[in-house]
Amino acid sequence: xxxxxxxxxxxxxxxxxxxxxxxxxxxxxxxxxxxxxxxxxxxxxxxxxxxxxxxxxxxxxxxxxxxxxxxxxxxxxxxxxxxxxxxxxxxxxxxxxxxxxxxxxxxxxxxxxxxxxxxxxxxxxxxxxxxxxxxxxxxxxxxxxxxxxxxxxxxxxxxxxxxxxxxxxxxxxxxxxxxxxxxxxxxxxxxxxxxxxxxxxxxxxxxxxxxxxxxxxxxxxxxxxxxxxxxxxxxxxxxxxxxxxxxxxxxxxxxxxxxxxxxxxxxxxxxxxxxxxxxxxxxxxxxxxx
Amino acid sequence: xxxxxxxxxxxxxxxxxxxxxxxxxxxxxxxxxxxxxxxxxxxxxxxxxxxxxxxxxxxxxxxxxxxxxxxxxxxxxxxxxxxxxxxxxxxxxxxxxxxxxxxxxxxxxxxxxxxxxxxxxxxxxxxxxxxxxxxxxxxxxxxxxxxxxxxxxxxxxxxxxxxxxxxxxxxxxxxxxxxxxxxxxxxxxxxxxxxxxxxxxxxxxxxxxxxxxxxxxxxxxxxxxxxxxxxxxxxxxxxxxxxxxxxxxxxxxxxxxxxxxxxxxxxxxxxxxxxxxxxxxxxxxxxxxxxxxxxxxxxxxxxxxxxxxxxxxxxxxxxxxxxxxxxxxxxxxxxxxxxxxxxxxxxxxxxxxxxxxxxxxxxxxx
Numbered sequence: 001x002x003x004x005x006x007x008x009x010x011x012x013x014x015x016x017x018x019x020x021x022x023x024x025x026x027x028x029x030x031x032x033x034x035x036x037x038x039x040x041x042x043x044x045x046x047x048x049x050x051x052x053x054x055x056x057x058x059x060x061x062x063x064x065x066x067x068x069x070x071x072x073x074x075x076x077x078x079x080x081x082x083x084x085x086x087x088x089x090x091x092x093x094x095x096x097x098x099x100x101x102x103x104x105x106x107x108x109x110x111x112x113x114x115x116x117x118x119x120x121x122x123x124x125x126x127x128x129x130x131x132x133x134x135x136x137x138x139x140x141x142x143x144x145x146x147x148x149x150x151x152x153x154x155x156x157x158x159x160x161x162x163x164x165x166x167x168x169x170x171x172x173x174x175x176x177x178x179x180x181x182x183x184x185x186x187x188x189x190x191x192x193x194x195x196x197x198x199x200x201x202x203x204x205x206x207x208x209x210x211x212x213x214x215x216x217x218x219x220x221x222x223x224x225x226x227x228x229x230x231x232x233x234x235x236x237x238x239x240x241x242x243x244x245x246x247x248x249x250x251x252x253x254x255x256x257x258x259x260x261x262x263x264x265x266x267x268x269x270x271x272x273x274x275x276x277x278x279x280x281x282x283x284x285x286x287x288x289x290x
Numbered sequence: 291x292x293x294x295x296x297x298x299x300x301x302x303x304x305x306x307x308x309x310x311x312x313x314x315x316x317x318x319x320x321x322x323x324x325x326x327x328x329x330x331x332x333x334x335x336x337x338x339x340x341x342x343x344x345x346x347x348x349x350x351x352x353x354x355x356x357x358x359x360x361x362x363x364x365x366x367x368x369x370x371x372x373x374x375x376x377x378x379x380x381x382x383x384x385x386x387x388x389x390x391x392x393x394x395x396x397x398x399x400x401x402x403x404x405x406x407x408x409x410x411x412x413x414x415x416x417x418x419x420x421x422x423x424x425x426x427x428x429x430x431x432x433x434x435x436x437x438x439x440x441x442x443x444x445x446x447x448x449x450x451x452x453x454x455x456x457x458x459x460x461x462x463x464x465x466x467x468x469x470x471x472x473x474x475x476x477x478x479x480x481x482x483x484x485x486x487x488x489x490x491x492x493x494x495x496x497x498x499x500x501x502x503x504x505x506x507x508x509x510x511x512x513x514x515x516x517x518x519x520x521x522x523x524x525x526x527x528x529x530x531x532x533x534x535x536x537x538x539x540x541x542x543x544x545x546x547x548x549x550x551x552x553x554x555x556x557x558x559x560x561x562x563x564x565x566x567x568x569x570x571x572x573x574x575x576x577x578x579x580x581x582x583x584x585x586x587x588x589x590x591x592x593x594x595x596x597x598x599x600x601x602x603x604x605x606x607x608x609x610x611x612x613x614x615x616x617x618x619x620x621x622x623x624x625x626x627x628x629x630x631x632x633x634x635x636x637x638x639x640x641x642x643x644x645x646x647x648x649x650x651x652x653x654x655x656x
Contacts, residue, residue, distance in 0.1 A: 179372055181371075181372050182374055184336075184370075185368065187361050188341070188366060188368050189387060189388045189391055190392075199376045199378060199379060200377070203376070204377060
């Protein structure tokens with residue numbers, strides 16, 4: 001071997017390895033440990049192989065929760081991303097309006113999840129909540145505590161209210177980084193407003209949009225607090241998303257084995273979707289469209 | 291077409307960016323806008339293009355007033371200092387974009403894009419995205435996009451500044467040739483005197499929003515009408531010294547004396563500023579009539595084939611341009627020589643009163 005190897009260099013990696021082990025690998029291994037055993041108490045345990053996985057994957061209620069989750073996350077992305085881009089495009093580029101709108105946009109982002117849940121829980125109530133009262137006044141029968149659709153929509157609106165600002169801020173940063181000369185060049189070409197958006201602004205926002213979409217995907221796919229505060233997953237199972245389901249299984253029923261198996265599946269779903277999305281988008285950027 | 295600017299003034303936020311500029315650009319002419327950064331070159335180009343309206347003044351195209359007309363109707367093209375291409379389109383689509391917007395039919399687009407790409411030597415890169423190209427290739431694409439549409443006015447705003455040295459030289463040589471056969475008016479902004487001279491054509495010198503001179507480039511170089519023009523149109527800036535004319539001779543403030551002969555013979559008594567370009571100073575006596583001066587060496591910049599020696603004497607700093615590599619010791623007193631036949635004389639208001647005759651040696655203007 002001609003390569004010069006310096007084994008002492010491994011010592012430099014050790015601290016990182018140590019931290020990652022404690023923060024990620026060891027907890028994950030604990031979960032793996034639970035997922036393949038049936039544990040009654042520290043002395044009584046049976047290795048069950050993939051039994052928990054099979055049980056969890058065949059669970060009808062889990063399938064429902066997964067579908068509910070996917071529909072919800074897709075709705076979040078399809079509303080928040082276009083809305084965020086649209087708002088970012090209309091924001092002022094200079095003057096006092098910039099700081100004013102930045103502060104206004106950042107406000108929802110600063111509010112903790114459970115507070116957001118509480119705000120909307122009260123705001124949406126038909127008897128004492130401003131929003132719920134006004135909607136009922138307009139003749140729409142709205143009650144998130146009884147109507148599953150209303151509850152689902154309330155959680156969705158809550159998320160849009162809470163997180164669209166993030167997409168706006170990211171897009172705005174992307175837009176601000178486009179040199180003025182691009183717009184001039186487009187103007188000289190006689191390009192339309194749509195063409196400017198399609199061929200200059202959108203490609204230049206691509207990298208921030210990828211991050212925005214990934215963040216919103218992961219976050220909404222793991223949504224827990226808001227439905228928990230609002231209706232606790234109900235009415236019925238209307239707002240029982242994956243993490244509600246998981247918590248109920250692990251903490252409520254203390255089914256640690258299936259819960260651990262499901263946690264791993266949940267984790268792999270998120271990892272897989274993020275990886276596929278990232279790879280596809282980045283490759284699309286490289287090839288361009290023909 | 292002929293483009294005429296009439297008393298163009300542009301003020302923004304109380305600051306004057308362009309101050310009463312009037313000029314006429316002939317059809318097919320190559321015009322260099324020479325000035326330092328912030329001289330107003332880019333603003334003037336934006337006004338020519340119609341991207342910005344002037345505060346006062348008129349813009350005429352073939353004697354028709356187009357002052358308020360939108361840029362889309364003007365048939366102009368512009369190339370910027372940054373490499374501006376549509377990021378998601380490949381090179382072919384980028385070049386084709388202005389034609390598509392004009393509604394030119396497909397086969398014609400194909401033909402024109404290919405021939406323009408060939409002209410710019412990027413025909414092998416048509417499938418690539420801008421981010422996969424080098425800086426020079428990106429700028430060639432941007433230039434091809436500007437040239438493909440057969441515009442009547444082509445504005446080049448320091449297009450070569452961000453390119454490396456070798457590419458800059460290559461493109462600088464190509465640009466005038468590429469445009470020679472067209473009747474397009476070309477306006478080329480630059481901060482570099484050498485670039486202006488190499489490009490030729492006509493030259494407008496800009497200083498602090500004013501146009502100090504406009505004429506054939508070599509003529510402007512040899513007869514800078516104002517001290518400022520001389521400073522801008524020389525690299526390093528022309529060396530200046532205050533002087534008095536009395537008793538039949540010129541007395542420099544540094545104590546040196548120059549006889550009133552040759553092109554300086556007709557100077558009346560009074561205060562003057564004398565100017566001499568760095569390449570007309572020498573550390574060796576070049577002729578019988580050269581005037582010996584002494585100064586302290588402040589700095590010597592060696593560029594490889596030339597040395598720029600900065601000397602200091604009587605509160606004046608001059609730069610001497612010498613062929614070859616010289617290594618004078620810093621702080622050392624040195625002798626250098628002024629060729630009085632190469633002196634420019636500016637009067638008290640800064641206007642040129644005497645310029646050395648253009649010397650042709652070996653077919654080259656000195």
